[in-house]
Amino acid sequence: MSDVSYPPFNFIDLFAGIGGIRTAFDGIGGTCVMTSEWDSYAKTTYTTNFPSDEGADHIFNGDITAIHETRVPDHDLLLGGFPCQPFSIAGVSKKNALGRAHGFQDPTQGTLFFDIKRIIDEKRPAAFLLENVKNLKSHDRGRTFQVIKDSLEKDLGYHVQTRVVNGIHWTPQNRERILIVGFREPTAFDFEAMKVPAQGPKVESILHRKGEAELPHDEGRFFNPRTGAVNPKYTLTDRLWAYLQTYAQKHKAAGNGFGFGLVRPGMTTRTLSARYYKDGSEILVEQRGKNPRRLTPRECARLMGFDDSFVIPVSDTRAYKQFGNSVVVPAMSAVAEHMAPHIGAALASDEPAA
Template sequence: MEIKFIDLFAGIGGIRLGFEKAMQTFGIETKCVLSSEIDSKAAETYKINFGETPSGDIHEIHEIDEFDFLLAGFPCQPFSYAGKQKGFGDTRGTLFFEIERILEKYRPKGFLLENVRGLVSHDKGRTLKTIIENLEKLNYRVKYLILNSSNFGVPQNRVRIYIVGLLGEEPELTLQSDFGSSDSHQYKKQQLSLFDNVTNPTVKDILEDNNESTQKYICSNSFTDMLSKVVGNDFEKLHGVRLIDYRGGNSIHSWELGLKGDCTPEEIDFMNALIANRRKKIFGTHQDGKRLSIEQIKTFFDNPNIDEIVASLLKKGYLSEDSNKTYNPVAGNMSFEVFKFLDPDSISITLTSSDCHRLGIVQDNVPRRITPRECARLQGFPDDFICHPEDQFAYKQFGNSVSVPVVEEVIYDLLMNNQKFFEEYLPTQEKAITQ
């Protein structure tokens, strides 16, 4: 007996892919009776890959064929750390109640919802509490997991919440929440500390071969020339480097690139010392760092030519001065072709819809942007999944998507530990037990 499902806020079908793959493992046939996606470009990609055009606005969907399972990656903006965190005060936040409406009317056996990790702490936990309470009022027993894609064979630091529910029965799960490594440096340390021979994939494992397909993504000569001012001809020094003016560490800044005019080594040292020290508590607790006087700057940068250095940096526009003779860096326009070069021996930062196209990699000592196919692989999409033919939409869609293997593992775990609940769909009990 096939299991019928609906795919809401479907995007390009990442949750569907993971769900169907898990069902296939148990020999369960599936049928999608409804998909819904309001973004027309995402719907185009969905149709290319699944042969069906999703319905549009969920508010206008009132009649659905009977189904057994609901999938929904409901919009994350209201709950995201990057958003305004208005939650249910935001009209988009009420889209959850469309899920509730459909669950109440059709009473499917179960569901899987996916959202950003910010949902857990949003409004001091009240938003998630409201969601779970509303689901339980409909007689669904609910559990949620916070999982990092980097623990599921996907070389990306992507932490998301997965909410599963069964009608009238507590779901049993063996998976446990795990935030994973907080960044690529911690991930590398974690891999080195493992005593077995099992290691998760890293960025280098998802790269396309350096051939005709990657040529169009090579950084421009002008940008490459800027980068060479810092790393010379050894572009592999860019592994893991971020282009940003407000922080030190493994970063490159506008004054090092000569964005507003070339700087002397002394001027570069001054600017790097300023951003590294202006946030120290001895100068105050300002979030973005305090403006400092020459006397304060001399406590960490004592150079006999400091007056000339400051004057030159003011003239070039790297430094600002106020009426009190205090100084602060002026952030340059860092909207370069690449804002972050990934470390091939670690994991990627979290893909986002706005910045996917500006992630970079150095391959064979050539700096370039990562390709849409590489973005797809960072989300665990199979290589036979067809990307949108226009790069700008492909990048956005993969940045918005889910990591397919995580969904597959969550559904697999749900099926494995709740086989009696899904018994009517199993071909035979023997086939269901795969481990």
Template sequence: MTNKKIKFVDLFAGIGGFHQALKFVAQDNNIDIECVFVSEIDKYAIETYTHNFNYDKNQIINIRDIDNIEKDVPEHDFLFAGFPCQTFSNAGNKKGFLDEIRGTLFFEIAKILNEKKPKYILLENVKHIIKHDNGETWKIINNKLKEIGYLIPKKPLVLSPHNFGIPQERERVFIPGVLKSKIAENIDEIDLEEDINKYKKNFNSDNFIQEKNKIYNNILETKINEKYLLKNNANGSYLQKVFDAWNEFLQNVKKPLNRTLPVIWLKELTQTYELNPELMTHWRYKYISDMRDIYKNNKIFIDSWFKKHDPLSWKIREQKFEWQAGKDINDIKESFIQLRQSGIRCKRPVKFPTLVAMVQIPIIFDNTLKEWRYLTPRETANLQSFPKTFKLHNELNTSNDDYYSYKQFGNSVNVEIIKIIQKTLLDNY
């Protein structure tokens, strides 16, 4: 690397995932870094940010509050932005290179880039943005960056922590870029994929015992506060009974040959109305047909199970069961559970479902404690590759409220992925 000091801007910073990643890169490569500008509007995220980085919270602002943002942002070498995905309106016949994105938060980024021309950029967003508005949003973003003068990859760079041996499935799209006028090569795009692939690790989803052991060694904590035990939470006893009932169902019904249990909707399971594939979506027709086969082949047991557990008295969420742990596992305690708004989802115990800001905290059966429990905030920090020294919001808050910590890690970038992209970009250009 040729950079001895890197000044950077941290937009829509959250709790500082980009900042933390660059600290790692700097430490490993003897680089000095300086954060010259931070934007964020969530006061709780700002509290976490300022407790972990040497930055005055009074200088962290909402970029929408500055009239001439492109003038007020200091000169810098690297711009980071995990920008919100707002609706991009159709451009129609508007003219002017920024007209199509005016009014969106990406417009603020574009204004800064057009004025300050930092050598490097790294943007992040949800994978869905690639297909948003039939691909028009993605096209606008890419075209604007190119018009400003940035070289970016030819195709979207979509990565997930599990690609790098981190047990979380969380696909995000990343846009690394380098200013064409600041490099010697005469090229039209950058290609980081080959170098990034060197950091990828084989993830053996078939050998769930081996992978689960890695999770217990690298992600899960050994000392757990009893407040995270399911039984000590509101509705905990109820959920334990529901899990036990579904486990009984899972272990006793005969599944289709060489297949796992299909999605089960209790209100549909025993229905007898005639199915008309022409009047239903294909997926719904298939789900209901599969369920009816299960009921037909297990009628005696299922009728008895309904009588024993009265599952139609459960909350609607717990009446839907999605088994995604594979046909070689037949115990709910071996799965990772996510309580979604749409139902109970049991994942194969090799990687956790995507952490989300809606605070759908994964639930595991702790084999050491012999108890169902939620992941702790520190464990969600581990899944996002934050160091043990990183102070969580619940560790700063005298109320010891975990809500904001869960939310913040659900919103955060994965530090390891960001570090890999940053290092690859700096090494190559």
């Protein structure tokens, strides 16, 4: 985060998860006036890490579909990482296999974009930032994305730009996401001009190590700081490790790319998913003389760019789901800094002349 200061602004945090996008915009002087997140476990993590929200100046709403747009507080910026399962490769494959609709035919998640649309239409914020999986752009041969873009540009009249950003420039994880930025008025904002680091860190930067300071809110839950030994419960059982190897060999023989992702300290990882709690197969840490292990939830937090002050108050299973559904925080911080002067300029133009 730079030392540049920008004018203060208010924002709302929709489909907030555990607050990854919100963290970035807090960092450039924003004040969150409303949060919406329906999952009660994610809410526990969110409210634990943003305790200052408890007060008259902040609203926490569980179900965005149940709040009328006129009840949403006035805000300068709308943030929304709307549910991606209907558009992700894994989500579409699963729904097809089950014979269920996906995208805008999904009767629940797929229509949540329109809750964003109705709020923007009513409140007319100066800007918005929406986040989703890269596959959103190609879903249904591009028709889904075109509906979204037309809704924002033609129906609402916003000036929209998109960019696919890969978290690997900031953390050791290959994680591509599409970001959609819109401004109500014309601006000099150029998404393609946003600078990204040439190379990010490697896996060794997130792993527990001997002599690492123990975090008081972790209380020895994940590893032994004296020895550096990770809790043995994260090491795969012989049965699970044998299954994953057999599964990988079967798909390799069939010419498929499915299999586990084994990493060493000097490498980068695949994308952390919300299903990581099941077997950890997409990111397994090699261990000398032992079966590989899953990342601990603290290591997952670091992989997503959350600093060690971030508290993990939920079970491992819930934590894996939450980090797998979150965003790469330093990538969002780069976007926030790139947007900041243009948000400031938009707010300045809204002020009445003296």
